[in-house]
Amino acid sequence: MSGLIEHTLRGSWTPSGAAAAPLSPHALRWLRQRIGLAETTTPAVPASLVEAPASALPDAARAELADLIGEQHVRTDAAARLGRAGGMSYTDLVRRRSSAEFAVPDAVLLPADPELVQRVLEVCVRHDVAVVPFGGGTSVVGGVDALRGGKTAVVALDLARLDRLVLLDPGSRIAVLQAGMRAAEAESLLAAQGFTLGHFPQSFERATIGGFAATRSAGQASAGYGRFEDMVEGVRLATPVGEWRIGVAPASAAGPDLRQLAIGSEGALGVITEVALRVRPAPAxxxxxxxxxxxxxxxxxxxxxxxxxxxxxxxxxxxxxxxxxxxxxxxxxxxxxxxxxxxxxxxxxxxxxxxxxxxxxxxxxxxxxxxxxxxxxxxxxxxxxxxxxxxxxxxxxFSGPRQRDALLDRGVCVETLETAAHWSGLSELRSAVRTALHRSLRVDGRAPVVMCHVSHAYETGASLYFTVLAARDEQDPIGQWRRAKHAACDAIAGRGTITHHHAVGADHLPWLGAEIGDVGTAVLAAAKDAVDPTGILNPGKLIRPAR
Amino acid sequence: MSGLIEHTLRGSWTPSGAAAAPLSPHALRWLRQRIGLAETTTPAVPASLVEAPASALPDAARAELADLIGEQHVRTDAAARLGRAGGMSYTDLVRRRSSAEFAVPDAVLLPADPELVQRVLEVCVRHDVAVVPFGGGTSVVGGVDALRGGKTAVVALDLARLDRLVLLDPGSRIAVLQAGMRAAEAESLLAAQGFTLGHFPQSFERATIGGFAATRSAGQASAGYGRFEDMVEGVRLATPVGEWRIGVAPASAAGPDLRQLAIGSEGALGVITEVALRVRPAPAxxxxxxxxxxxxxxxxxxxxxxxxxxxxxxxxxxxxxxxxxxxxxxxxxxxxxxxxxxxxxxxxxxxxxxxxxxxxxxxxxxxxxxxxxxxxxxxxxxxxxxxxxxxxxxxxxFSGPRQRDALLDRGVCVETLETAAHWSGLSELRSAVRTALHRSLRVDGRAPVVMCHVSHAYETGASLYFTVLAARDEQDPIGQWRRAKHAACDAIAGRGTITHHHAVGADHLPWLGAEIGDVGTAVLAAAKDAVDPTGILNPGKLIRPAR
Structure with missing residues (x-):
């Protein structure tokens, strides 16, 4: 079993054992010159100084869950709960550093296997408890925010103990992996058998197989190995109305491809517990x-x-x-x-x-x-x-995310966002997003640094990935980025997709309707009602606002 | 505009202008030896001797539709209606040849463009008229059977007039084609611009772009050009609750891929009116x-x-x-x-x-x-x-289907079916299907000919395509094939997908539930309720039985 990564408020990304990346002297010099830089560091508030609100999980629910998965796997201590309070976006990090208020789950549940995940959901339905599936916690779009959605309580359903290689069919080149397995561990288990998954997003060191499926992830090597959805042969989900297994063949004409409904479902249509994946021989x-x-x-x-x-x-x-x-x-x-x-x-x-x-x-x-x-x-x-x-x-x-602590210490606003469009629309898309970010992030006359790269290319188009560095507005750092992100999303809407591989979460939800239309919105809502009639699954993400 | 192909009862497949393929003397000799052969030919009942039942389309609906799309595009004559009465499966052909009873649409509607298709649906909702979208009419799974589903009447919505190349973006290699365009015509229009779609199913001479999308078609060159769903960049559908446009980028993480819900929706979730497709340079x-x-x-x-x-x-x-x-x-x-x-x-x-x-x-x-x-x-x-x-x-x-008339004339039961599985399961799957077909098609001690080929291969598995030739049971030809198909489907269930590229239609519906599970079935039904709340769209196919 993979060691659980202990989340701390300070070490926002860097897993225990790995080193945070400091800024080099010439990087500091360059930042000072380009966007200005705080002369003193402003470190994060230590975790021990942050208090978690009292857990609202009803005693009856807690007792039933403890009976089901074991007392020690129903955690209500502050460290466990604060560690699953949201993801890794810039605003998440800023909020945590400043000890600002943010949504904290009432408990962290750590069931051991898919069957127990299914039974946990049934308990949560009965007690009207919202469930936020939690993998690596690397969402940068508010995908794991502990929103209650009007329910009695909200729990983070941490899949870390679902970390097994269930099956390897070398002839068919298929590996069935449990959802909580981290990418890095999946790669090393597969490498021991001569295979690779070939999925290397920047979140590789932390993110999980289930998270990749839930968010339609695309790795840095997607041009060669495909996006995550291209690798998925089958998906197993727990839902409030029962288990759902999808995918019996590489391809089928047996109606719509329901795998592609589960992939990108962001925990709102079920909790992904296992994924059958196409693997390839590890390259020599x-x-x-x-x-x-x-x-x-x-x-x-x-x-x-x-x-x-x-x-x-x-x-x-x-x-x-x-x-x-x-x-x-x-x-x-x-x-x-x-x-x-x-x-x-x-x-x-x-x-x-x-x-x-x-x-x-x-x-x-x-x-x-x-x-x-x-x-x-x-x-x-x-x-x-x-x-x-x-x-x-x-x-x-994979080191980009690890530098964020050092940048935040020095008063830098640092964030990324991405989109995609067909080739004929890429230039206009890039200009529009750059203009929006430049206008909205200018601080005291200083222009931000707005960088862009094509991260994934297709025959018909490509993705654009933007990285932004700006002087932080110390009075309202979260508002500063929210306004910039809003402007960028407005620029993207109508020109490209609101997200190419970061998912919708809570942050992109206001723009999703424009992209998929009223009918698409209605279809997603109907699918959700079918599998989650009381709406306990990841409220406020992807499908409808919790508030 | 492509000439409308006049369907006749006799010329079951061969488009006007193309030649039906007769059987060569050695083919006749071989068939006689292997499965026995009727010594005299039993030609089909001429179309002129078959009567269509009276049209049940209410006068008010008819008048409104005529106002909308033009009197001449609301056809209630027998030739038009009989020509859209079902598809091209063996049982379809047998029924037609013998003048057996079969479901005939009450009218054939031929709207000119996507906007009119949308308005036609709205009229049909108001008058409670079932709508069967009709492209090339090549379904071999009962996908275009004129089932009423408890509605007042049923119309065939023939998309033949939606036959335009709407847009070609050569830089992005995308062509937007209307749904009624036949594959052969799409190829020749694209060839004039130096491109190819590369989609060549055996139904190429008749089938349409919309039909390919609706059925998740796979062409003979899918190993090189991909299955049809791999080519689809966007889909436009008319639905009873409004128009639905899906797809703004080559790839996206903006929730589930709703394109993959529209592809394979078989007219039950909307009428596909346009498809944006990835094209490639025509090969030199x-x-x-x-x-x-x-x-x-x-x-x-x-x-x-x-x-x-x-x-x-x-x-x-x-x-x-x-x-x-x-x-x-x-x-x-x-x-x-x-x-x-x-x-x-x-x-x-x-x-x-x-x-x-x-x-x-x-x-x-x-x-x-x-x-x-x-x-x-x-x-x-x-x-x-x-x-x-x-x-x-x-x-x-493309000539296989054209030989069926000659085979049927000589008393041969001839049909195909297909499935797919992962490599490790293919041998068992093939054995099970062969055994089922051999057992169920033995007539008077004579074994059928059961042939199989891999038609499409993937890294993780392949499809198996079976062709069957047997002596026809003249007492109960339809029952003979139904029993064989039932046995084959039972053999497939649990071992592979019920269909790799022929779609579900009415014929595979009894086995779909086992493949996608109760949750998958509920999700499809919920999606249908969302887009087609009164259930007028292609009743009895894919989603729920009409009767």
Whole structure:
């Protein structure tokens, strides 16, 4: 069983045993120059100083749950409850650091297996207790906020003990994993059998299999391995009206694909307890490299050529000019100078970094795939930066979230958001979102840093992933970001999807209706009523506001 | 606008202008020997001798519909109504030939565009008239049976006039097509712009874009171009509660993928009026070839190696020993003899034909892909039959359905069914279905011919497609096939999906519940109630029995 990660208010992301990433001296210098920086650090309020409100879980419910899953797995202590109070968005972190009020679950339940999850739901229905399924707790969209939705109490249903590899069918290349298994552990269990799942989102160190399914996750290597939904062969869910098992074949015409209704259901249509996943042989070779293309449009065209030629690298990631400049800057002044010299010599005026990561079963396959990509990139005058830059990206691929504590300590507003659209609409989409963020995040005349990259590419379009750094408005840090996010979402609506891989949660709910229409909204509500007639499942997320 | 195909009772499939395929003398000889054959032909009852029951469409509804879409587009004549009375399954054809009773729509409506389809639905709701969306009429599962579902009347909503290419976005490689456009016409319109959809089911000559989406179709080239659902970027539907537009980006995490709820909705959740589809450049080169592998298990392993190595040919189709023998036999005695000699010399005892069809943008790409497949096939001792056998398969790829009239004339029971499962379960699935069909179709001691092929392969599994030829039980031809189909479906249930690409319709409905469970059944019913509260849409198909 995987060790439960003890959540603390301070260590917002970094799992115990892993190191938080401090800011380097040149990063501090750069931040000071670009957005201003608090001269003194403002560390988070220690966990021990934060009090949890009294638990509202009725005694009868608590006793019944303790009988069912064991006294020690019905936790009402402050540490357990505060540790499952919300996710990992910037506003979550700010709220916790400042000891501001936020919704705290009345208890944390840790059932041991899918059958017990099913029975826990039945108890919660009887006692009218809301249930927030909790995996890695890495939601950045309010997906695990402990909202009561008008119920007597709300519990976090932590799936950490559902951490087994249930079945491996090597011939069919299918692994059945329990929902609470963390991605990193899934990878190491599969690696021991020669397989990989190939799902590497930035949340990899914490997030769980069930969470990936619930949120329609897409990993950094989705170009090669597919989005999470592409890997799902079957799903098992606990629902208030009974267990639900979906998926008996790789493909079917037996009506709508109900797997695709469970994937992205965000705990509102059931608690995912097991997922059957397509796995692949662990690659024997891999290679990460980088090239630079001159200008954003040329970069987009290059990625489009790779996608439409169906020769994408497994990881294909294109940064815009702003993001590329920051990445060079943060690599250190010596490296940055060398890169600038190289690019000037190559005539590149608007460098856009393109990271290409390859996995392969053999050197020969690696060579063939790289050659095919090189053919597709002919005509784009890509300048090779070689492996060090690509490998450096790989080395830091999961470290972004770990730097947030250090940034927050120094008064930086740091957050990300993402969208996707068809190729013909990407430029307008990017401009609109950049404009919205620039306008709304200007503080005392200082412009924010708004960076963008294509994180996932398809034949018909791509995702855009924005990272924002701004001086924090110390009077109203949460309002500051809320207004910016609101402006960005308004810019996205009508131009792209409100979220490409972060899910809807509570934060995107106001914009979902515009995307799926009244009929889509009605269908989701009807599906929810069918599986959760009393509305105990994750109130206020995805389907309807709790308040 | 595409010419409306005039349906006749006799010409069950063959579109006007195309030739029905007669049986060759050696095919007749072989059939006589294997299953017995009626010595005299029993042609179908001519259309002119069949009477349609009086139309039950209320005058008020008819007048309102005529006002809306034009008098001439509300057809109540016998020819129009009989021509939309059911689909193209064996039992459909038998019923029509014998002038047996079958459900006939009370009118055929031909609205001109999506807006009018929406308004037609609103009229039908007001007058409590059931609506059966009608595309190519090629359902083989009772998907377009004119069931009333307790309503006042039932109309066939024929989408033939929705036949426009609405939009082509070449940069994003997306074409928006209206639902009534036939596949063949879509291909030729796209070809004029240098593109292809790449969707080639056996129903290609008749079936429509909307029908493909409604039934989760899979074409013969799905290994290369994907199943139909893989091509769908967006769907527009008319529903009794309003228009529904789904899909704004190639991928999204904005909740469940509602496109995958519309795809496979079989007219029960709305009338699909437009589909946005991913297109690809029309291939400059293509090559069809065939190899033979020794034995079914070796063949399965070979296809699995191609699928899991991700080097499948665009068309990859493996016949079992029985189907291979029949294909050789029907190629004519000279060719059959030559093939047998070749295979004996190569030491192949149990020949299984593997057709590989390649599309490519260049000779070089073709060469590279074939070489990659050849590498994956190393060790399977595949014997090359070369291009003639592959090209012969291509030349006849759509002709199977056209031979059914000739077979029915000669007293043959001929039908197909399909399923899919994961690789580890395919052998048992095939055995169980074969046993069920053999047992149930034995007539007067004569065994049926039961052939099987893998028509679609995936990394985790494959489909199995069965073709059956048997002596017809002239006393009860429909009962004969119903019992066989029932036995086959019972054999499939619990081992694979009840349908891989033919949809549920009325025929598979009794087995759907076992596949998607009580919760899945409840979710579908709830979705239907949300979009079709009075239940006018395609009653008795997919979601609940009409009677």
């Amino acid at each position: 070779y891999s290679r990460y490299e980088a090239v630079v293309v001159d200008g954003w449009q040329a970069g987009l065209d290059a990625v489009r050529a790779l996608a439409q030629g169906r020769v994408l690298a497994d990881v294909t990631r294109l940064s815009d000019v702003e993001e590329t400049a920051v990445q060079f800057e943060l690599a250190g002044s010596t490296k940055a100078r060398a890169l600038r010299t190289l690019l000037r010599a190559s005539g590149v005026r608007q460098p856009c970094l393109l990271v290409l990561g390859w996995d392969a079963a053999s050197r020969d396959e690696l060579r063939r795939r790289r050659a095919a990509a090189a053919r597709a990139l002919r005509g784009f005058r890509a300048v090779r930066l070689g492996r060090p830059v690509g490998e450096s990206w790989r080395a830091h691929r | 080169y293509s090559r069809y070839e065939a190899v033979v592998v020794d034995g079914w298990q070796a063949g399965l392993d070979a296809v699995r190696a191609l699928a899991q190595g991700r080097v499948l040919a665009d068309v990859t189709r493996l016949s079992d020993v029985e189907e291979t023998a029949v294909q050789f036999e029907l190629a004519g005695s000279t060719k059959a003899r030559a093939l047998r000699t070749l295979l004996r010399a190569s030491g192949v005892r149990q020949p299984c034909l593997l057709v590989l069809g390649w599309d490519a943008a260049s000779r070089d790409e073709l060469r590279r892909r074939r070489a990659a497949a050849a590498r994956a096939l190393r060790g399977f001792r595949a014997v090359r039959l070369g291009r003639p056998v592959g090209e012969s398969w291509r030349a006849h790829r």
